[in-house]
Amino acid sequence: MSVQTKPKVVAKDVNVYYGDKHALKNVSVNIPERAVTAFIGPSGCGKSTFLRCFNRMNDTVDGARVVGSIQIDDQDIYDPDLDPVQLRARVGMVFQKPNPFPKSIFENVAYGPRIHGLAHAKPDMEEIVVSSLRKAGLFEEVKDRLHESGTGLSGGQQQRLCIARAIAVSPEVILMDEPCSALDPIATARIEELIAELRENFTIVIVTHSMQQAARVSQRTAFFHLGILVEEGTTDDIFTNPQEKRTQDYITGRFG
Amino acid sequence: MSNYLLIGGLLILMGVAYQYGARRSRAVSKASAKHLHSLPSHYGAMVALACGIPAFGFLILWSFLQPIFVAWVVKSGAPPDIAALSGPDLNQLIGRVTSIASGYGVSDTASAFEREAAGRLSNFLNIVSLAKIVVAACLAVGGLVFALRRITPQLRARNEVEGVIRIVLILCSTVAILTTVGIVMSMFGETIRFFSFVNPIDFFFGLNWNPRFSSTGGGSGDFGLIPLLAGTIMITVIAMLVAVPVGLMIAIYLAEYAHPTVRTIAKPVIELLAGIPTIVFGFFALTAVGPFLSDFGALFGLQIRATSALTAGVVMGMMIIPFISSLSDDIITQVPGAMRDGSLALGSTRSETIKKVILPAALPGIVGAFLLAVSRAIGETMIVVMAAGNSPVLHANPFEAVATVTVSIVNQLTGDLDFASPQSLVGFALGLTLFVITLGLNVVALYIVRKYREQYE
Numbered sequence: 001m002s003v004q005t006k007p008k009v010v011a012k013d014v015n016v017y018y019g020d021k022h023a024l025k026n027v028s029v030n031i032p033e034r035a036v037t038a039f040i041g042p043s044g045c046g047k048s049t050f051l052r053c054f055n056r057m058n059d060t061v062d063g064a065r066v067v068g069s070i071q072i073d074d075q076d077i078y079d080p081d082l083d084p085v086q087l088r089a090r091v092g093m094v095f096q097k098p099n100p101f102p103k104s105i106f107e108n109v110a111y112g113p114r115i116h117g118l119a120h121a122k123p124d125m126e127e128i129v130v131s132s133l134r135k136a137g138l139f140e141e142v143k144d145r146l147h148e149s150g151t152g153l154s155g156g157q158q159q160r161l162c163i164a165r166a167i168a169v170s171p172e173v174i175l176m177d178e179p180c181s182a183l184d185p186i187a188t189a190r191i192e193e194l195i196a197e198l199r200e201n202f203t204i205v206i207v208t209h210s211m212q213q214a215a216r217v218s219q220r221t222a223f224f225h226l227g228i229l230v231e232e233g234t235t236d237d238i239f240t241n242p243q244e245k246r247t248q249d250y251i252t253g254r255f256g
Numbered sequence: 257m258s259n260y261l262l263i264g265g266l267l268i269l270m271g272v273a274y275q276y277g278a279r280r281s282r283a284v285s286k287a288s289a290k291h292l293h294s295l296p297s298h299y300g301a302m303v304a305l306a307c308g309i310p311a312f313g314f315l316i317l318w319s320f321l322q323p324i325f326v327a328w329v330v331k332s333g334a335p336p337d338i339a340a341l342s343g344p345d346l347n348q349l350i351g352r353v354t355s356i357a358s359g360y361g362v363s364d365t366a367s368a369f370e371r372e373a374a375g376r377l378s379n380f381l382n383i384v385s386l387a388k389i390v391v392a393a394c395l396a397v398g399g400l401v402f403a404l405r406r407i408t409p410q411l412r413a414r415n416e417v418e419g420v421i422r423i424v425l426i427l428c429s430t431v432a433i434l435t436t437v438g439i440v441m442s443m444f445g446e447t448i449r450f451f452s453f454v455n456p457i458d459f460f461f462g463l464n465w466n467p468r469f470s471s472t473g474g475g476s477g478d479f480g481l482i483p484l485l486a487g488t489i490m491i492t493v494i495a496m497l498v499a500v501p502v503g504l505m506i507a508i509y510l511a512e513y514a515h516p517t518v519r520t521i522a523k524p525v526i527e528l529l530a531g532i533p534t535i536v537f538g539f540f541a542l543t544a545v546g547p548f549l550s551d552f553g554a555l556f557g558l559q560i561r562a563t564s565a566l567t568a569g570v571v572m573g574m575m576i577i578p579f580i581s582s583l584s585d586d587i588i589t590q591v592p593g594a595m596r597d598g599s600l601a602l603g604s605t606r607s608e609t610i611k612k613v614i615l616p617a618a619l620p621g622i623v624g625a626f627l628l629a630v631s632r633a634i635g636e637t638m639i640v641v642m643a644a645g646n647s648p649v650l651h652a653n654p655f656e657a658v659a660t661v662t663v664s665i666v667n668q669l670t671g672d673l674d675f676a677s678p679q680s681l682v683g684f685a686l687g688l689t690l691f692v693i694t695l696g697l698n699v700v701a702l703y704i705v706r707k708y709r710e711q712y713e
Binding site: 103116 | 597
């Protein structure tokens with residue numbers, strides 16, 4: 001599997017503190033463009049914390065402090081001049097539990113474009129909504145009920161709605177925080193197919209508990225343990241030929 | 257006094273019964289070499305309850321029956337004119353006889369019959385109080401012995417005690433419900449009587465409120481509800497115009513912006529406002545807000561009375577602020593954090609998130625809080641009595657004095673009362689009207705709040 005030469009995101013010596021707790025220690029990693037990078041590791045290992053550094057969602061947590069540098073396209077996102085609100089338009093996020101707003105399906109997808117002023121007229125907005133829903137593989141299922149509540153959909157549909165909502169603002173990077181952990185196997189398979197399609201256009205970082213999922217969807221994998229990045233490499237290498245014993249133990253199910 | 261001794265004695269007996277029960281259960285268990293179903297303390301409690309419940313039940317029952325027997329004793333052997341007495345006159349006679357019999361006497365000279373009846377009554381009461389002690393003691397001891405005999409290792413004393421506790425809890429909740437029912441019934445009866453004087457249509461749709469004093473006799477005046485209702489609504493609307501924006505913004509600040517330490521201090525301080533007695537608010541309205549509004553209006557050439565709908569409404573609004581802010585704050589914090597994260601992650605600012613996601617999601621709950629506050633405002637009395645000027649005339653000028661339903665109840669039901677006149681009885685009709693309005697609002701509000709809660713579960 002060939003991967004783009006220049007990385008999209010470069011994280012260097014990232015440390016995260018929650019109050020007195022040192023949650024993430026000296027993590028450096030490169031995220032390639034238009035590929036899926038998976039973060040794996042046991043619960044509480046810091047993988048979600050790290051993911052939330054990329055769109056500065058840790059800023060919203062009281063007492064959280066991030067030290068180090070993360071560059072997206074050579075621009076430091078922790079630069080004081082950078083507006084985190086603008087950054088989040090470039091780096092979308094999909095959460096563990098589907099969290100559609102209690103609005104119609106249309107309004108859910110239109111939410112982002114509306115606050116960023118991406119559509120100037122009504123037809124533009126409709127086009128954005130329809131194409132986002134199409135890219136998220138949801139349009140055919142909901143085209144007759146775009147104006148019904150988004151919370152009435154099934155769990156898997158809700159999660160795809162959230163993906164549509166995220167891609168409606170045309171981000172460059174999409175962060176996914178265990179997007180399938182609340183879904184059944186069929187809905188999970190559907191989301192995994194979708195991730196493979198989205199890879200053509202977006203840089204995707206996914207946190208997952210399931211090693212099978214990491215092996216299925218990602219090209220690169222990073223293994224975290226106790227706030228430390230233990231090992232990182234192509235997914236094939238990590239799963240077939242891990243360099244570290246802890247990685248091997250985790251992958252073979254000896255702990256976690 | 258003998259009653260207190262009796263109750264004290266019964267309680268001691270229950271304590272003894274407990275000890276006996278516990279001891280007996282241990283003995284039974286040892287003798288039969290079987291494991292007890294329940295702990296010895298359960299058997300003790302069961303025996304104590306078996307001892308106390310019948311005796312106390314008897315005493316309670318007797319306290320209801322005694323007046324009937326007293327009336328019967330007083331009337332027995334009475335001349336026909338006295339035997340024919342009923343209602344208040346009979347009660348008066350019984351009261352006089354009872355106080356003679358107890359040795360307090362009456363202020364004027366008692367008649368021969370009253371003295372004779374008092375003698376009979378005091379004999380009867382002597383016998384009865386003895387009999388009462390004997391019966392209660394028998395019931396207590398009987399219950400104790402019966403329960404002691406039932407004790408076997410298989411007896412499920414634990415479950416029986418549990419059953420008694422359940423019944424006690426049910427009885428307590430019944431008291432609260434019966435109180436509400438009783439209040440409504442008492443208002444209902446008087447309201448029906450009021451409507452025998454005044455046509456309901458004249459009451460509910462009448463545009464004039466002018467209940468003359470009953471002492472002037474003759475025509476009964478005008479009992480139109482509309483001016484009072486208009487005053488109530490005007491003050492409520494003003495109060496809501498003050499309380500809703502301020503309360504809501506406090507809630508948003510506390511829930512979304514305030515640092516946790518600020519929140520833990522500010523929230524109780526704001527809620528303190530709800531603990532201030534309304535009479536103090538009324539005082540504040542009268543001495544501070546009223547004159548201020550009056551002077552302030554004068555700056556713009558507006559005539560604002562110091563005691564007006566505006567004064568009462570503004571102060572009532574201040575009183576209601578903590579209701580709105582506290583309830584709304586709870587509701588806003590209940591909106592799942594995932595909504596907030598979802599919106600922030602799409603690149604919206606905090607205030608956009610609040611305006612477009614949080615508030616719409618919390619809206620039903622906020623409407624419920626709003627309705628609860630409205631029903632609170634409608635029923636509020638003291639502030640309005642002191643600050644609204646009491647002028648039951650239909651007009652639409654908030655700078656003038658008004659009267660509300662609650663104020664009129666106060667006016668009609670204080671001082672010399674004659675409960676046979678519509679002037680007093682109208683107070684009950686007004687009270688019932690108010691009750692129905694606030695009940696309706698509360699039901700709607702609770703329905704909305706509940707519906708909202710289900711949305712996120």
